[in-house]
Amino acid sequence: MAIQIRPYTEEFSGPVAEFNRRVGPAHVPFRIPETPVPSWLPKVGGRNIYQEIFLAIEDGCVRGAYTFKHQQFSFWGRVLEVGACQMPISEGVVDKRYSLVGPKIVNDALRRQPLSYGLGLGSLDAAITRMLLAMGWSVRAVPFFFRVRNGFRFLRNIRYLKTTVLRRCVLATAAYSGFGWIGARIAWPLVAPVAEQPRSVCAEQVDEFSTWADDIWKTCKYWYSMVGVRDSDVLNILYPPGNPRFIRLKILNNGKPAGWAVLLDTVMSDSKYFGNMRVGSIADCLALPEDADKVISVASQVLEKRGVDLILSNQSHASWGRALSRAGFVEGPSNYLFVTSEPLTELLNDIDPASKGIHLNRGDGDGPIHL
Numbered sequence: 001m002a003i004q005i006r007p008y009t010e011e012f013s014g015p016v017a018e019f020n021r022r023v024g025p026a027h028v029p030f031r032i033p034e035t036p037v038p039s040w041l042p043k044v045g046g047r048n049i050y051q052e053i054f055l056a057i058e059d060g061c062v063r064g065a066y067t068f069k070h071q072q073f074s075f076w077g078r079v080l081e082v083g084a085c086q087m088p089i090s091e092g093v094v095d096k097r098y099s100l101v102g103p104k105i106v107n108d109a110l111r112r113q114p115l116s117y118g119l120g121l122g123s124l125d126a127a128i129t130r131m132l133l134a135m136g137w138s139v140r141a142v143p144f145f146f147r148v149r150n151g152f153r154f155l156r157n158i159r160y161l162k163t164t165v166l167r168r169c170v171l172a173t174a175a176y177s178g179f180g181w182i183g184a185r186i187a188w189p190l191v192a193p194v195a196e197q198p199r200s201v202c203a204e205q206v207d208e209f210s211t212w213a214d215d216i217w218k219t220c221k222y223w224y225s226m227v228g229v230r231d232s233d234v235l236n237i238l239y240p241p242g243n244p245r246f247i248r249l250k251i252l253n254n255g256k257p258a259g260w261a262v263l264l265d266t267v268m269s270d271s272k273y274f275g276n277m278r279v280g281s282i283a284d285c286l287a288l289p290e291d292a293d294k295v296i297s298v299a300s301q302v303l304e305k306r307g308v309d310l311i312l313s314n315q316s317h318a319s320w321g322r323a324l325s326r327a328g329f330v331e332g333p334s335n336y337l338f339v340t341s342e343p344l345t346e347l348l349n350d351i352d353p354a355s356k357g358i359h360l361n362r363g364d365g366d367g368p369i370h371l
Helices: 010-026 101-112 127-134 151-157 165-177 179-191 211-223 232-238 289-306 318-326 342-351
Strands: 004-007 050-058 061-075 078-090 116-121 138-141 144-148 201-206 226-228 247-253 256-267 278-287 310-314 330-332 336-340
Touching: 004 101, 010 050, 010 061, 050 101, 061 101, 078 101, 101 127, 116 127, 116 342, 127 138, 127 336, 144 318, 201 289, 211 232, 211 256, 211 278, 232 256, 247 289, 256 289, 278 289, 289 310, 289 318, 318 330, 336 342
Parallel strands: 078 116, 278 310
Antiparallel strands: 004 050, 050 061, 061 078, 061 226, 116 336, 138 336, 144 310, 144 330, 201 247, 247 256, 256 278
């Protein structure tokens, strides 16, 4: 029987569990949920942003799956439906007979929405990245910025850098000798002499987004070549009121809303990248490009006061990257990749050939699941 792509319904919960068991030896970074309702962004009422799960079925057996996120984006103010093919997985990772399931999944996603993208992926060498490139998709990295606030804990926990015995020894020596603490403070004024924000700029922590966020969206959507719709309805779906994990900031300038940011303050536990550090993240944000400095500066100060060891952010737009650099962040190697289908690539090439106006961050991917 030929493989068919079908919506995930309750009858396939058992076959999904069997699929997860079969691909377990491949140590894939995610599994198909054993319930058809996505835990994040389920389809509720008339929402414009939601997820659906589709399965590759062969004679009642599950051979692969993907999650499809429906979302609206603004392109210089023109709002269009865009899709995200997320977490595709195929039995091809353990059985080469199913190596063509991956392309079949991607083609099914493109049939549903030609303007499609992926965000995250992890590396140019990842199987999914290689497959998408072979299918004509385009790829670019979303720049990664970091700022160390606790040199000792950074040097002790940054596993991303501990790739050899020599590096592990050097980092441990630096941490316990005190050079980490001293270096972080000596380097700070040399790397980033940050001008203080005027007293007119401040942050107000809020429990939810309301009409003030709608006003910011209506102004900002015309200033970016590609930006996910961020009105109050969407923001309250992405960052639900009552969820204490999200730190929602309204940035005020002379008492008037100038932008917003969503922060995370996470104590990592045996993270493969950050060990046991306390990591602060500027996960999502929006303002006019000229006001990016205000948002980044105030958001960083909020995380500093909470006592984080490290602050991170991925930002694609040059104005937000410059704002991070002026706030003392250093740009590091990025494995946060933005891939676009051929139709979406053509659209972006037409309206923004240099890709200077694209505003993407962690809020546009699978959610801040790793932060």
